[in-house]
Amino acid sequence: MSTVRPVVTLGRRMPLIRYLLFRVLGAIPTLLAIVTISFFLIRFAPAGPFDRARALPADVVANLDAAYGLDRPLWQQYTSYLRDLAHGDFGPSFRYKDFSVTELIREGFPVSATLGAIAIAIALVGGVGVGVVAALNHGRFVDHATIGLSVVAIAVPSFVLLPALGLLFGIELHWLPVAGWDPTSIRDYVLPVTTLCLPPLAYIARLTRASMIEVMRSAYVRTAFAKGLPLRTIVLKHALRPALIPVASYLAPAVAMTMTGSLVVETIAGLPGIGRYLVQGALNRDYTLVLGMVIVYSTLLIAMGLVVDLLIAALDPRIRLEA
Amino acid sequence: MNPPPDGRAPRASGVWRDALRRLGRSRAALGAASALAFLVVLAILGPHLNPNRYDAIDWSCIAMPPGLEHAHWWGTDALGRDLFVRTLLGTRISLAVGLLATLVSLLVGIVYGAVAGYAGGSVDHLMMRVIEILAGLPLIFFVILLTVVFGRSEYLLFAAIGAIGWLTMARIVRGQTLAIREREFIQAAVATGAGPVRILFRHVVPNVIGPVIVYATLTVPQIILFESFLSFLGLGIQEPQASLGTLIASGASEMESAPWMLLIPSAVLAILLISFHLLGDALRDALDVGDL
């Protein structure tokens, strides 16, 4: 229930190109603030990347610090990080030796993004479908069942769902592989994608149901009924588009979350995505890796915010794009 | 929630009495409320009904299935600890952290949102910009840094999680405040010379409380779920203490050999979450809040 309708208030005659330019330029300070906050937060957290359970000798740590530039004043490290960032360089990983953060993300992101995109697409189509059916049967059994099942789907943690699905379809029925990853084998996608898509599907179904019930009570839907149009036309042509606006608002965070990978799903299913880097990086004080992941997530979120605003403007012609 | 047109503030008691009456007519709400009340009572009293302690290891009963013929009614875990007592204590802790984090996010969100909405103009603009930036950061990143600082004290940790989870609440309160700021009863309060702080907390906040309560009932289950995720990472409640999340996380690894270790805490969690959701939905209808 955390979607708040974005207030898009920009001029009618504003050309799309100019609008996009405004939005992209406006995102730069936001992103910079996010990078800055993250940089200093992680640096002020106690312990550093080379503090292990078994302490390294002090001179080794000092050498490592020097090698990674951690011995310089913090503000110098900050400016040099920003300089590298401006050249598209996320810096070397502290924990994955011999890998740069750019390489890690470049290798893992396609896996996470592919799975996430498929999951969100299924969640969108399935959730909207289920929500519409529930709304049209408002107050009847189908509706109650949808609400009940959606709460369960939102409530079951992925670390329960994925092993349970693996147990059922992999170990008991031998239909699907439990773990392992071959990007060309569709069967490998089924369980992780199912686990990823179920919560957003349930959430989208709830959002669609609620807004659809409201739209079906609106005066213009009554007009459409009075015109003698068949239910199919009324739902698909008149009611669905306005009912999708809350769903569109929810999409921005959902896409950013899902496409940057799920630690739980990728760890349990053994997928080479980027889902674990954020948590691992923060736990290990892998400063550059954490920052890289934060930037990927935030950029995706901001970009999706823009896409969603355009989507909403397309869904409702009364909304004007203003910069 | 519309105030009467005569310019007075809506009489809160009347609004709430109506809402309560409507709530009382909803079978889902009554069912959810009784299930919650039952779980709360069980979580408080239950552990005293059973002779076992939550951290006592019973070597003679390792991973024993549930049954009434022995003292471990809901079975034991892989270390022989009683699951009835652990599950109910876990329920207590999950509820406590969920409520605590929600309460903190409520307080911060209401103050922040009400100030932004009431101040308006450039103050509002700046404050919303801050929210936009904070919302651009992944929550888990903050939480992991917080566990470093508060890791040894779960309650402080969840208070801190609440303190960073207030963004949506603040947006809701701001929107409501903006909407009622121009209403007559606020203008009347301004005219009588009431100061902004007094107006905010005597007049604005009581009138935005409806959506806030609805959102809060939906935040509690979110936090409980989030706690279970942290427990899976080993960052939540620490052994030998248990939360529903830690129990489910350890149960998940034994789901083949000892499925009750997963099913029992999962069932309790599911009942808890479903009850909160149903209650939130019913409240939304009763208070006529619309979708958040």
Place this chain on the structure above:
Amino acid sequence: MSAEPVLVVEDLRVEHPGRGGAVEAVRDVSLSVGAGECVGIVGESGSGKTQLCLALMGLLPPSARIDGAVRFAGAPGGAARAVRGERIAMVFQDPQTALTPHLRIGSQMSEVLVHHRRSSGARAREAARAMLARVGIPDPAGCLRRYPHELSGGMRQRVLIAMSLLCGPQLLVADEPTTALDVTVQAQVLELLARLRREQRMAILLVSHDLAVVAGLAARIVVMYAGRVVEEAPAEALFHGPRHPYTAALIACAPNADGPIPARMATLPGQPPGAAERFTGCPFAARCDRSSERCRREPPPMTAFDDGRRFACHDPLPA
């Protein structure tokens, strides 16, 4: 009056089951509309007018309980529902919200013909353009490309009227078609309805809380109160000699019916009863200055006369 009735309603009763018992929105309403005739229905808000219209159109929610008979001559078996939008059309009160916001006018109009007449898209658009011109829209071709929010309230109501007339209906149900409009626009829309009735030879059921709106157009007027018909008479007779005290009060509130349309109707003292209220006697008794003990005790029966007049009152005003 002489023409064969296009719509006959007999003892129509609409109930909405609620948690506090059923709410009777319409109680035992009977009326008929002849072909090409304009019948007005007048009553305060909450008197069941809109519920009656929705029941005629078959637009009530499935939870509503409907008793009695509605026979529409233009439909096989008399069910208006089957020919809704084609032979029987409806115009709603609020043109601001009655058009789908995300669809262009052209799309909303042509779909009626595409569905009912199996017209091609191009022919439907041409017919829509012609109909917009007939209802007096200055740039009909341009209007087809507009979204509803780009039009004024009066224009939107014209669009809605044009849309309802596309298939040449035999009966138009107009529920408060002018209430949401400015006074000058009100007059234009009423003139338009009068002209279209003549040109298209269609019957109109004109519903309003405002006697003055109905006065100029309707040949016969039905007065409703608390979900019931309390009086019906030819318009002329009704104005010159109302028999039911409620009708008299309504006329007293409306300024000269032949004069300018008032911007705001003066109101009757007291509140009209809610639809959930139940009566043992006459529902108007509480507000009626002629009411007696008998009015409060027993419901007045409907008395019909040869001149097409009927009313339900124990103590009617003298003829």
